[in-house]
Amino acid sequence: MQRKQxxxxxDVRVLLDKIRHAGFDVWVVGGAVRDYLLGVPARDWDLATNALPGDVISLFQxxxxxxxxxxxxxxxxxxxxVEVTSYAGRGHEGILAELGRRDFTVNAIALAYPTLELIDPFGGREDVAAGLLRGVGDATDRFREDPIRTLRAGRFVSVYGFSLETRTFDALKNAVEGLKTVAIERIREEMFKLLVGxxxxxxFExxxxxxxxxxxxxxxAQGPPHHAKAAAHQRTCExxxxxxxxxxxxxxxxxAALFHDIAVLVQPELLNAGSLRDEASLSARIAAQVLMRWRAPKKMALQVSKLVESHISTHRHAWSDAQIRHWLAKLGIGLTTDLLDLAYADRLSKGVPSDSLQEIELLRRRVHSQMKADAALQIRDLVVNGHDLIGELNLAPGPVxxxxxxxxxKVVLNEPTLNDRLILLDHARELMRNDEFQGG
Structure with a gap:
């Protein structure tokens, strides 16, 4: 069956036409061609041209x-x-040299414009069909040119289901030390993409x-120093x-799933010894340290750490509605959804009985019920605000x-029906009689 064009x-076609009408050769290269051959929507559009970078800059605003x-x-x-890369020469000679500098054969295929002729000097189409990831030419040279490719290989395995060709894998192993010279931001972005494949x-294997x-x-990656704990370490990793x-x-x-039990790997003595709270707290700190090392956004690092620390125990399905509302207020709807999904994935990975999974689904339904109940899950949902307290109770603006x-x-989270203006103002007056709420 003939492949659809x-x-x-x-918007990409506009760029192609403008470069071509300026008198230059231009090709679609890289991921868009690979994805086309895979039959999936293109994630990125990259072009190659014999126009110099200065020419490209002058053509576009x-x-x-x-x-x-x-x-x-x-x-x-x-x-x-759209990434536009310049190469020297005209016609096939120039594009062939450009493709020879690409990382993997599946990315070293070009599509001429406007004829849409495929140029595939390294057998990339066959490798796409076979699900094989193979370095262009000498894979050792390709990895030395840019060591991030050693991690990018993992991303392609994760996202596209490729397998690594033997010689490419051997070259990769010999080049991993080069990762130590790569900007950590590039490593982080590749790792994040690998994670969601x-x-x-x-x-990962x-x-x-x-x-x-x-x-x-x-x-x-580090195993325990004593062989006796090696099996437990492996089980935790898996x-x-x-x-x-x-x-x-x-x-x-x-x-969060990757880090939620990581404390046991870093400190094997916690296994069957420390409390679940201690494990969760240490795992959260380790998660934060790794994400800080990767220079992840601070907000993401805090949220992942909070998810790890709040990992759902097997007893939270028995929580009261008030406890669920306090939980939602503390974490917010987005993190709560993640926590429920993490708990479900955690139990699936352990192969637990179906009733344990049903407990999480029951908790999920109860959480959704509280979310729909129009409860005051945030302070801004109270019927009184700071201006009301200042005006009605003659309070001075400040921390109090x-x-x-x-x-x-807290009162309203415990009992939503108390979210009434008169009731809350009366309760505020009672609080003001307490020394804790006097002054600033």
């Missing part, structure tokens, strides 16, 4: 010279950022065997990785106003 978005030292600029359209487990994980995440695989594909959630509002919110 590639569909090029109109919105250009970011992000990689201009390497001949690459980003052209911004209304819909996306359908084949995360397979990718490839990267562990190659030594990549030992460099970027030694907390998981549990964490399966939890990630079972979790919905959201970066924040999958990070916030303290009183927080106490009123």
């Amino acid at each position: 590639i569909s090029i978005p109109s 919105r250009v970011i010279p992000v990689g201009i030292r390497h001949g690459t600029v980003q052209v911004l359209t209304e819909e996306r950022s 359908d084949s995360f487990l397979e990718a 490839w990267m562990r065997r190659a030594g990549v994980i030992g460099i970027i995440l030694p907390e998981i 549990h964490l990785l399966r939890s990630v695989q079972f979790a919905p594909k959201r970066v924040r959630l999958r990070l 106003v916030g303290k009183i509002l927080r106490e009123l919110h």
